[in-house]
Structures are given as C-alpha cells and as structure tokens.
Amino acid sequence: MELRGATALVTGTNRGIGRHFAIELLRRGAKVYATARRPELVEIPGAELLRLDITDQASVDAAAAVATDVDVLINNAAFTAGGSLVAGDLDAIRQVMDSNYYGTLAMIRAFAPILARNGGGAILNVLSAAAWTTVDGNTAYAAAKSAEWGLTNGVRIELAGQGTLVAALVPGLVATETLKDFVRNAGLVIPDDAMIEPADLVRLALDGLEAGEVEILDRLGADAKAALAGPPRAFDLAAVAGS
C-alpha cells in the first residue's frame, strides 16, 4: 500500500501514538484527517481536523459523510484503563470494550464501503501484546484487545474480496504518557530501553503497511505471540522493570 498520495484517517490524534501516526503519514505524503473527540486539542499543521468519538454512532456517521476520500483507516483510539475483571468497576470494563471493540467495529463498518469505492485501501488496527498475554491489574483491557484481535482477523477475511488490506499492529510497551502513568501508579520503573518510542513504533507500523504485512510486531509483541504456544501467562511488567 503506497502511502504517498493516499488519504488516511487516524482516530485519537490529540495525544499519544495517534498524534505520531498523523504526523508521520503527512511526512510520507498522505492527506490526513486527524480526528479526536476534542479536535481543538489537535496541533498538527497540514492535517484536516475532524471531531470524532468512535463510540458514538452519529459521530462516526458524520465523519464518514465528510471523509469520503479515505483509503487508509488507522484505528488507534481507545480507552485503556479497564482495570480488573472480577473486582473492578463494571463501567470501566464496558468502556474499554466499547472503545476497543465496538468503536473499532463501528469505524470499520462505516468506512468499509468508502474503502471499497476508493480501490480497497487498508485498515490498521492498533492492538497490544496484552491481547496475547494479559496484564495483572488491567485484565479488562487485555480482554478487550483479545476481542479486537479476533475482530481484526474476521474483518480481514470479510474485506479480502474488496481488496482491503486489514493489518494488526501489536506493540508491547510504548512510551506514551498513559503508559508512563500506569507504570508509575503500579510503583514500577521501566527502563527506557524496554519501551519503544511512539515515533519509532509508527515508522515500523507504516513500513509494514507499505510492505503489505498483516501483522506488525515490535519486540515485545513478537515475544507475546511466541508465548501463545505455551501455557497462559501474564505480561510480567515487574520482570520488565527488573530487567
């Protein structure tokens, strides 16, 4: 998938990984719809700003009505603080599933016909190594990412006929403020070299997309995939912190 001259829509661009996606796509010569729940917080010169809450169907429909020239959809936005499945707050558990699974699905359902009309294009879903392990203290998030992985695989088959590449980005620890806060609140210190910088992750992701890869993994993502062959285990943040 050639990104120069493509038209991309990225969700959640006011901070974190999404902001870097929008910047790098522009650098590679794509037109970019940089979307956010609060577009007034987005500062990305050259991007077209759109208000978008992926868990609000009217908002998704409004974005699809405007961004009819999209041929690359980057599903990055997510609420990540799901907490614990058994003892945690059920509203947070629903919110994490709502954004990671139903929000991503709503975006795909709204944009699949647009991608078809524009020649097929590509969808990149931002998953997590947590989808393949789990994370003690954020098991609800891991479960939602597992569901999003299943969704990604299903949609890939369903959209193959229209020529849409459906890819998964599976990172481990990405040095965003959200991850750093989570680690700090867990009382841990993660060495810098255990995390990937968002800008480096985004370059890896877009190189993979341009090469037509369906699963794009960083080092910890690859470790998590290899671990699937063994008994279930949790992603061991404390071990990473101790390494």
Ligand SMILES: NC(=O)c1ccc[n+]([C@@H]2O[C@H](COP(=O)([O-])OP(=O)(O)OC[C@H]3O[C@@H](n4cnc5c(N)ncnc54)[C@H](OP(=O)(O)O)[C@@H]3O)[C@@H](O)[C@H]2O)c1
């Ligand atoms: N950081 C990591 O270590 C890591 C690792 C693996 C995977 N990931 C995945 O990478 C993606 C981005 O993570 P991040 O660390 O960059 O997160 P982040 O800094 O917390 O940013 C999350 C973004 O998603 C937006 N968002 C949340 N709910 C939304 C909704 N309903 N509609 C539209 N936008 C919404 C947020 O907007 P608001 O500002 O309005 O809340 C924000 O822009 C997520 O899918 C996450 O699961 C992250």
